[in-house]
């Protein structure tokens with residue numbers, strides 16, 4: 001069962017290998033991504049809360065990485081955390097997410113796409129049951145797939 005312990009285990013040992021890897025140069029990413037997407041995904045920026053287009057969006061479908069089209073989250077596990085960022089309690093598969101310790105502002109766990117290593121957001125241990133996990137993800141990093 002996926003829970004907070006799973007994340008610590010993946011932080012220490014790495015997540016299972018992704019289905020593929022996508023690598024591009026900084027110049028190539030700048031051509032593909034909008035400036036706002038580039039700032040979040042390649043420079044680890046954070047969009048301002050309540051500004052992202054997917055924050056209050058609850059259609060049925062999946063959310064894929066803007067950088068590589070890998071499906072990361074499902075609308076079934078999206079919830080309103082009140083934080084102003086799209087929030088999910090589990091990824092669609094354990095091998096699509098990479099975790100890194102981020103000590104920029106205290107001690108947080110950064111969430112990255114395991115395929116193209118784009119910054120997605122952070123993960124916290126205060127989500128709803130059964131996982132108890134909250135993925136706090138920037139709208140700029142995600143695109144909705146019906």
Ligand SMILES: [Zn+2]
Pocket residue numbers: 065066067068069070113114115116117118
């Ligand atoms: Zn990606």
